[in-house]
Structure formats: structure tokens, C-alpha cells
Amino acid sequence: MELEWLKPGAFIGSIVFALIGVLVFWLCFVIIDKITPYDLWGEIVEKQNVALGMVVAAMCLGISIIVAAAIHG
Secondary structure, three states, rough: OHHHHHHHHHHHHHHHHHHHHHHHHHHHHHHHHHHHOHHHHHHHHHOOOHHHHHHHHHHHHHHHHHHHHHHHO
């Protein structure tokens, strides 16, 4: 009985796809941050804008789901 996830090819593939997913997520977040007319980090962290934080969190979840679905196929 051989476990599929213990194979080196499966492990390396998982790491590569995880890195690609994080890179695509980061790229999407940077693009959206540049599109918005204000500084997201300054609004959320410095000004404690909870509503914007929730919108950005929902956006992050949406992007993550899209990236995961694209990688999964």
C-alpha cells in the first residue's frame, strides 16, 4: 500500500502549485491596491477602517477561491 502524497513528484508538484497560487494572489492584490484611489494599508491599519477591512477580506477570499479552482482544474 503506497501513499500517493508521499511520492516526491506529488510533493514537489504541490509546493510548485502552492507557490504559483500565492504569487497570483499577491499579484491580484497589488493590482487592486493600485486601482483603488486610496492606500489600503493606511486605511485599514492606521485609520482602523473596519468596513474596508471586511471588503478587502472578502476580496482576498474571492481571489483565493478563483486561484484554487484554476489550479485544481
